[in-house]
Amino acid sequence: MDSPPIPGELLADIFLRLPDPADLVRVSAGCTSFRHLIADRSFLRRYRRLHAPPFLGFLDYNRVFHAVVTPHPSASAAGAVALAADFSFSFLPGPASDWAVQDVRDGRVLLERHPKFEVIFREVIVCDPLHRRYLLLPPIPGDLAESVDSALWTKPQTFLAPSEDEEEASFRVISMVQCLTKLFAFAFFSNTGQWRTISSQSWSNLFAGLPSLAGTTFFSRREYAYGLFYWVASLREKLLVLDSQSMGFSIVEHPPEARGIPGGDIAVVEAGDGRPGMFVRTEDTNYLNYAIRRNDFGSSSKWQLDKKIPLDSGYFFLGSMGRHLFLYHCRNPPVDARCFSLDVKTLKLERVFLSSFCITSVHAYSNFPPSLLSTPKVSSGFGNRAENETLEQSFAARSSAQSPRSE
Numbered sequence: 001m002d003s004p005p006i007p008g009e010l011l012a013d014i015f016l017r018l019p020d021p022a023d024l025v026r027v028s029a030g031c032t033s034f035r036h037l038i039a040d041r042s043f044l045r046r047y048r049r050l051h052a053p054p055f056l057g058f059l060d061y062n063r064v065f066h067a068v069v070t071p072h073p074s075a076s077a078a079g080a081v082a083l084a085a086d087f088s089f090s091f092l093p094g095p096a097s098d099w100a101v102q103d104v105r106d107g108r109v110l111l112e113r114h115p116k117f118e119v120i121f122r123e124v125i126v127c128d129p130l131h132r133r134y135l136l137l138p139p140i141p142g143d144l145a146e147s148v149d150s151a152l153w154t155k156p157q158t159f160l161a162p163s164e165d166e167e168e169a170s171f172r173v174i175s176m177v178q179c180l181t182k183l184f185a186f187a188f189f190s191n192t193g194q195w196r197t198i199s200s201q202s203w204s205n206l207f208a209g210l211p212s213l214a215g216t217t218f219f220s221r222r223e224y225a226y227g228l229f230y231w232v233a234s235l236r237e238k239l240l241v242l243d244s245q246s247m248g249f250s251i252v253e254h255p256p257e258a259r260g261i262p263g264g265d266i267a268v269v270e271a272g273d274g275r276p277g278m279f280v281r282t283e284d285t286n287y288l289n290y291a292i293r294r295n296d297f298g299s300s301s302k303w304q305l306d307k308k309i310p311l312d313s314g315y316f317f318l319g320s321m322g323r324h325l326f327l328y329h330c331r332n333p334p335v336d337a338r339c340f341s342l343d344v345k346t347l348k349l350e351r352v353f354l355s356s357f358c359i360t361s362v363h364a365y366s367n368f369p370p371s372l373l374s375t376p377k378v379s380s381g382f383g384n385r386a387e388n389e390t391l392e393q394s395f396a397a398r399s400s401a402q403s404p405r406s407e
Helices: 008-016 021-028 032-039 041-050 075-084 385-401
Strands: 055-060 065-067 099-105 108-113 124-128 133-136 157-161 172-178 182-189 194-202 222-225 228-233 238-243 248-253 266-272 275-280 287-293 303-310 315-321 324-330 337-343 349-355 362-366
Touching: 008 032, 008 041, 021 032, 021 075, 032 041, 055 075, 055 099, 055 349, 065 075, 065 349, 099 157, 099 362, 108 157, 124 172, 194 248, 222 315, 266 315, 266 324, 315 362
Parallel strands: 222 266
Antiparallel strands: 055 065, 055 362, 099 108, 108 124, 124 133, 157 172, 172 182, 182 194, 222 228, 228 238, 238 248, 266 275, 275 287, 287 303, 315 324, 324 337, 337 349
8 A cells, every 4th residue: 555645744844854954955856846845935944943054164365265075064065055156256346356355154255345545444245155146335424433533453343243133134244443442333234224333432441440451452363152252352361242132342251271372272162052162272282271151141150161172283273163163283384284173062073174275364154055045145236036046956956966975
């Protein structure tokens, strides 16, 4: 006797449990009914809500994409996205060489245009290289820009903040300016198309009771975990923290192991259960200190040393994303550079890619394969429906041709 067909709602529950998006693409190529179910917007929303987008590689300052390689589980998806996307950014206005990558988040890339003459705030564009769409941000209004003290310590730091909505249809851009007496911060909201001031605080208020901060810079390194951005306050044994939801700044203590350590030897990750973790590499040691901030983010919260992780010399912090710390190791610089990821849950060190040169300034890029993106990440600029469908079909064909062993 033939068994009755599995109802669509049960099939959806089964497909939602597939951990690898590439497997979902292969299933969608199995038959028309599977394709229709998986391509449905409500199903895609549910899937993206349950699964984080896979890490696919790094995008460096010079617009070069370094895709992960086998045996990394995302190697197949990374290769397909590398073919489908335009990481040369040839679709942006003006020569691509005018633009430099500043940040990457949620499949979007933020770039700044090199100015022809010295200005405080540069032209900024946010784009989706997979669908070749972009949005050129309007300049910060004159009344807001004029409030910035001309005595700058560093050029403004502009970066992407997490989306406020569940489907990530909107985005925010934050521009921070560190001046002699104050910290200025502005935010652009894509759903309104406008900039607004989010903070203008004096250093004496932020660091109450501490000596003068003259000559100190916070912008050497930016870390992120659970909606919070972190900066190391040089020589102050403090962290400057920005809450991306409330848009408020605060100050927290370093873990004892991090005090006096340069910012490049500190990385923040997501330890689980909403708790941030921090890796610290001290000088002349063959291990990493790993501390977790216990309890909530109130005054009672403290960093507690969780473990010491053995690690050979020659490794350097490259950045972090979610629960992964990225490191690179140059055996015979500059001809043999290897990049690794360290999972804070399993403590497994996994090779990401091999390069013929050492890289130090990159941004982790994560995204779902084209067929799991029902709408482009940026709703303005170039691109059309036919082109997007062609990209999705090409990825589905490539993925279905790959054998499970190649993963």
